[in-house]
Amino acid sequence: MSEPQPKPTGPPPATKTLTARCYCKAVHFTLTLPTTSLPLKVHLCHCSICRYTHGTLCIFHAPLPSGVSPSFIAPSSLSSSLTTYRHATASSTRYFCSTCSCHIGDVGVDDNEWVISTSIFDANQDDVPAVWDIRTHVNTASAPGGGLYEWLLRVNGIELNIWNPKTAESEAAASTTHGREVGVDGEEVLRAQCHCGGVSFTISRPKASMLEDKAYETWLSPVDARKWPACVDACDDCRLQTGVHAIGWVCIPESCITPSVPEDLQLGGT
Numbered sequence: 252m253s254e255p256q257p258k259p260t261g262p263p264p265a266t267k268t269l270t271a272r273c274y275c276k277a278v279h280f281t282l283t284l285p286t287t288s289l290p291l292k293v294h295l296c297h298c299s300i301c302r303y304t305h306g307t308l309c310i311f312h313a314p315l316p317s318g319v320s321p322s323f324i325a326p327s328s329l330s331s332s333l334t335t336y337r338h339a340t341a342s343s344t345r346y347f348c349s350t351c352s353c354h355i356g357d358v359g360v361d362d363n364e365w366v367i368s369t370s371i372f373d374a375n376q377d378d379v380p381a382v383w384d385i386r387t388h389v390n391t392a393s394a395p396g397g398g399l400y401e402w403l404l405r406v407n408g409i410e411l412n413i414w415n416p417k418t419a420e421s422e423a424a425a426s427t428t429h430g431r432e433v434g435v436d437g438e439e440v441l442r443a444q445c446h447c448g449g450v451s452f453t454i455s456r457p458k459a460s461m462l463e464d465k466a467y468e469t470w471l472s473p474v475d476a477r478k479w480p481a482c483v484d485a486c487d488d489c490r491l492q493t494g495v496h497a498i499g500w501v502c503i504p505e506s507c508i509t510p511s512v513p514e515d516l517q518l519g520g521t
Contacts, residue, residue, distance in 0.1 A: 269382060270374040271321075271367075273353035274491035278332050280321035280355075282367070288316045290384040293369050295411075297398055298390035303446035304336060304345060305354055307495040308399040308483075312357070313383065315365045321356070338446065354494030368494035373487075387412040399497060402483075434509060454479075455507045470504060479503050 265286040272279045284291070291313040301310045323329060334349045343357040343366070356367040369383050388400040392415045404410060432453060434440045440453040461467040462476050472478040481501040489498040505512050 267382070269372050271355075271371045272373070272491075273348040273351055273355070273371060273494075274488060275348065275351035275353075277327060277350045278348045278353065278355055279324045279327040281324065282315065282319060282321060284316065284319060290380065290382050291315070291369070292387075293383050293385040294387045294389045294414075295385070295399065295403070296389050297394040297400055299393045300338070300341075300446060301390075302394065303444070305493060305495060306445070307493055308497060308499050309388075309394075310354065310495055311369045311385075312366045313369045315367055317364060320365050321367075336447075351492050353492055370490050370494050370496045373491075385411065387414050389414045391415060399483075440509070453509045454503055455509070458507070461504075467504070470502065 266283050267286050267289060269282045269284065270280075271282070293311055293313045295309045295311055297309045302308065321329070323332070326332075329346075332349060333346045333355060335344050335346055337344045337360070341360065343359050345357050346355045347353065348355065353371060354368050355371070356365050358365055372382070375382050385406045388403075388411055391398070391400045391413055394400070400411075400413065432440050432442055434453065434455055438455060440455050442451070442453050444451040456477050457467070457471055457479065461471065470479070472480045479501050481499060484498045484500050485496060490496055
């Protein structure tokens with residue numbers, strides 16, 4: 252028979268509470284973390300799954316210490332406020348606000364551990380010392396056309412690491428290029444599609460007639476009139492509706508989108 256273990260003495264371990272809310276505030280929760288786990292290490296994932304499920308250049312994620320999970324503040328709850336997405340080969344379930352679609356985090360299928368979106372903790376953004384430590388770009392090989400990893404090289408003067416898995420499958424996927432598509436007029440088009448394929452459409456380049464039309468002058472890139480100008484948006488509204496610090500946007504006339512945008516298109520959640 253084993254000897255009884257002595258009960259720990261002294262004060263309980265110090266903790267810190269973080270608070271997060273999405274854009275519409277339907278999701279509201281706290282995290283209580285041991286201070287010894289802070290700052291949490293943040294990685295920016297550029298894999299195609301993350302980009303296509305979020306519609307963003309990458310995602311900002313931090314694994315939580317084992318056993319730590321969100322504590323939802325009523326009326327917010329895991330069952331009533333969030334919508335899940337998990338594809339056939341997924342290793343985690345992704346959680347999004349059912350109303351504004353903000354990404355909250357992922358939960359491992361096998362270990363039930365949380366990886367949290369770090370972009371929605373406004374209440375703690377000015378904490379000293381900082382609760383987040385942005386360390387690494389991961390899966391950059393899945394975005395061979397470039398992305399935020401080419402622009403965000405350092406944080407607070409410290410160079411970010413780059414990590415990619417060294418497997419035959421990942422290397423093959425990284426080197427795969429999708430065939431170009433052409434529209435009914437024979438001109439090149441760009442396919443835009445979410446991860447599940449439920450939303451899919453093509454974008455054409457500026458039409459020849461637009462190049463000489465003053466009405467379209469502000470629509471066209473000042474650098475190359477055969478391209479649409481794009482931007483990286485870091486506003487609070489976009490951040491809290493996606494759960495990501497920086498969003499890529501491009502403005503395109505509806506006449507260059509196929510199929511036509513339906514009049515009853517619903518924007519946002521239900």
